[in-house]
Amino acid sequence: MDKKIKIPDIGIDQAEVIDILVKKNDSVKKEQTLIIIEGDKASMEIPSPFSGTVKDIIVNISDIIKTNSVIMTIDVMEDVNIKNKKNIVFDDINQDHNIYENKKHLIYASPLIRRLGRSLDIDLNKIVGTGRNKRIIKKDIDNYIINTNHNTDEKLLFNNHDYRLKNISYNRFGEIEEVKINKIKKASGDLLFKNWSTIPHVTQFDEVDITELEEFRLKYNQSVQNKKDKKLTALSFVIKAVSKGLEKFPYFNSSISEDNEKIILKKYINIGIAIDTSRGLMVPVINNINKKNLSDIAYEVFSISHKAREGKLSIADLQGGCFTISSLGGIGGTYFSPIINSSESSILGISKSYYKPYWTGKQFIPKLVLPLSLSYNHRIIDGAEGARFISYINSLLCDIRYLLI
Numbered sequence: 001m002d003k004k005i006k007i008p009d010i011g012i013d014q015a016e017v018i019d020i021l022v023k024k025n026d027s028v029k030k031e032q033t034l035i036i037i038e039g040d041k042a043s044m045e046i047p048s049p050f051s052g053t054v055k056d057i058i059v060n061i062s063d064i065i066k067t068n069s070v071i072m073t074i075d076v077m078e079d080v081n082i083k084n085k086k087n088i089v090f091d092d093i094n095q096d097h098n099i100y101e102n103k104k105h106l107i108y109a110s111p112l113i114r115r116l117g118r119s120l121d122i123d124l125n126k127i128v129g130t131g132r133n134k135r136i137i138k139k140d141i142d143n144y145i146i147n148t149n150h151n152t153d154e155k156l157l158f159n160n161h162d163y164r165l166k167n168i169s170y171n172r173f174g175e176i177e178e179v180k181i182n183k184i185k186k187a188s189g190d191l192l193f194k195n196w197s198t199i200p201h202v203t204q205f206d207e208v209d210i211t212e213l214e215e216f217r218l219k220y221n222q223s224v225q226n227k228k229d230k231k232l233t234a235l236s237f238v239i240k241a242v243s244k245g246l247e248k249f250p251y252f253n254s255s256i257s258e259d260n261e262k263i264i265l266k267k268y269i270n271i272g273i274a275i276d277t278s279r280g281l282m283v284p285v286i287n288n289i290n291k292k293n294l295s296d297i298a299y300e301v302f303s304i305s306h307k308a309r310e311g312k313l314s315i316a317d318l319q320g321g322c323f324t325i326s327s328l329g330g331i332g333g334t335y336f337s338p339i340i341n342s343s344e345s346s347i348l349g350i351s352k353s354y355y356k357p358y359w360t361g362k363q364f365i366p367k368l369v370l371p372l373s374l375s376y377n378h379r380i381i382d383g384a385e386g387a388r389f390i391s392y393i394n395s396l397l398c399d400i401r402y403l404l405i
Contacts, residue, residue, distance in 0.1 A: 001074070001076050002055055002074070002075055002076070003050060003052075003073070003074050003076050004070050004072075004073055005034065005046075005048065005049070005068065005070070005071050005072050005073070006068050007046060007065050007066065007067055007068060007069045008046075010044060010067060014064050014065065015038055015044070015064070015065060015066075016037050016038050016062060016064055016065075017059050017060065017062070017063045017064075017065060017071075018034050018038045018060065018061065018062075019033055019035060019036040019335065020034075020057065020059070021033055021035060021036070022034055022052065022054050022072075023368065024054055024055070025053060026054045027052075027053055027054075027055060028048045028051065028052060028054060028074065029048070029051050030047075030048060030049065030050055030051045031047045031048065032047060032048050033045040033046065033048075033110055034046050034047065034048050034071065034072065034088070035059065035071060036110075036112070037065060044238050045072065045110045048074065050074055050076040051076070051077055052074040052075045052076040053074065053075045053077070053299075054073075054074055054075075055072075055073040055283070056072060056073040057071070057072045058071055058073070059071045060132070066153055066378060081388050086310045091357075096248065103267045105240075108129060108131070108134060108136065109124055109129070109335060110135070112229065113136050113138065113141065116138075116141060116405075117136075117141065120141070120145070122141065122144065122145075124136055126144070127140050127141065127144050127209065128140070132164065135287040149332075152361065168355065169315075177301040182279060182304070182385040183336065184280035184282070185280040188280055188281050191342075192339050194342065195341060195342045197340050198342065199340050199342060199377050199379075200377065200378040200379055201337065201339070201340060201376075201378070202375065202377050202378045202381075202383060202386060203337045203338075203374065203375045204374045204375075204376070204383075204386045204387060204390050205371070206372045206374070206390045206394055207369040207371050207372065208370045208393070208394045208397045208398060209358075209367050209368060209369055209398050210234065210237075210353060210368050210370045210373060210398070211367050212370045212398075212399070212400070213400050214353075214368050216400060217232050217233075217237070219230055219347050228302065229298070229299050229302045229303065230299065231298060231302075232294060233298065233301070234329065234350075234370065235273075235325070235351065236294050236297045236298040236301060236328050237397060237400060237403070238325060238327075238348070238370075239271055239286070239289060239297050239301070239325060240289070240292075240293075240395065240403055241396040241397050241403060242271060242289075242323060242325065242348060242393060243269050243271065243290045244290070244392075244396060245389055245392050246269050246290075246322065246323060247269070247290060248392060249385065249392070251263065251265070251345065252323065252345055252346050252381065252389055253265065253266050253269060253322050253323060253345075253381060254345050255344060255345060256380055259313050259377065263380055268288065268320075268322065269288065269289050269290045269322055270285050270286065270287045270288065270320045270323075271285065271286055271288055271289050271321065271322065271324070271325060272284065272285045272318075272323070272324040272325070272344075273285075273286065273301060273304065273305070273324075273325055273327075274325065274326035275304075275305050275308045275309070276309050276325070277309050277311075278309070280338055281313065282308045282318070283321065283324060283341075284304045284307070284317045284318055285315055285317065285318065285319065285321040286300045286301070286304060287320065287355040288326075293402075320343060321341065321343070323333065323345075323346060323347070323348070323352065324341055324344060324347040324348070325347070325348050325349075326338045326347060326348070326349045326350070327349075328349065328350065328352065329350050329351060329352045329370075330352075331352065332351075332352050333351050333352060333398065334351050334352075334354075334371050335349075335351060335371050335373050336349050337349075337373060337375055338373060338375050339375065340375055340376070340377055345376060345377045345381060346375060346376040346377065346389075347373065347374075347376075348372060348373070348374050348375075349372070349374075349375070350371070350373075351370075351371040351372075351373070352371075353368055353370045354369060355367065355369075356369055370397070372390060372393065372394070374386060374389065374390045376389075
């Protein structure tokens with residue numbers, strides 16, 4: 001008798017078919033996994049409610065299905081009494097059949113759990129499942145590793161899933177402490193991972209001679225030494241130079257549409273400044289940089305940095321950025337690869353300035369250089385344009401008179 005297999009109530013509106021574990025004319029057993037689906041937060045196995053033969057498979061990998069969607073048709077037969085037969089193990093990896101002989105007991109385990117077991121060199125016969133019908137679940141493997149001191153890595157990546165094995169091994173080597181990730185770090189971490197995974201990054205490095213810029217900056221700051229919010233930092237000059245660069249190279253002031261079909265060129269120039277706070281990285285935005293002078297920019301950087309560290313930023317303070325600058329100059333390091341915000345096309349990293357010798361043709365003289373690291377979205381910007389942009393920024397900072405033009 002032919003029976004249609006439908007998706008049961010999975011508790012979500014829809015899910016994607018990520019694996020089909022049987023093929024037409026295969027014999028399947030009741031509770032054997034037929035397909036694996038994946039929603040926003042988890043993957044799920046869809047088992048067969050009957051024993052029989054697969055007559056037709058309705059779905060394909062990557063199909064989007066919903067509750068009551070028909071996935072296949074099975075020619076149902078009566079359940080086979082296995083009491084007097086050899087016990088079996090279901091498997092689907094690198095085999096022509098889904099049945100294995102086993103001398104101990106019937107093992108139920110999903111394809112993902114079996115892959116995990118093989119990767120960790122764990123004999124599933126040694127594990128008693130706590131899932132439905134004694135199915136082995138992830139917690140059972142975790143408990144087995146903890147209780148048997150099984151030697152393994154703490155993290156395995158396979159089948160697009162990140163299996164983190166908790167509470168294993170670390171305390172064997174010494175005292176440990178667990179610190180919960182706060183909401184800001186968790187949110188920014190997830191966003192950075194997504195951006196790094198989906199944007200084709202290219203990073204261009206350069207160093208700028210800021211010897212004259214620094215001389216002017218120190219001289220100016222002496223004149224306003226009692227006004228902290230008026231003092232210029234090297235970052236103030238970089239922000240102003242970048243705003244001019246965004247005017248000259250509009251693709252650095254753009255975003256790519258969600259369907260990757262259009263480039264959105266922005267006519268406004270708002271620059272986000274990455275700020276290290278006790279709660280994590282914050283990126284408030286300074287608006288209309290191109291309409292502000294160096295003194296205005298210095299004041300805005302001072303004000304918004306104080307606001308960020310006091311935890312007083314509003315949602316509006318964090319929105320509308322066109323370009324981001326991440327400065328590690330006050331900490332150290334030479335170069336790094338900053339990660340692009342997905343709503344922007346590029347980001348500039350600034351490292352700690354240092355002195356290096358420069359040959360004039362007659363002698364070496366000390367020059368103060370500032371390392372720059374420019375990351376850009378290669379879908380929008382090619383290498384030649386990236387080099388032109390950072391060279392233009394270089395020319396403005398080498399001779400700050402060009403910032404007046």
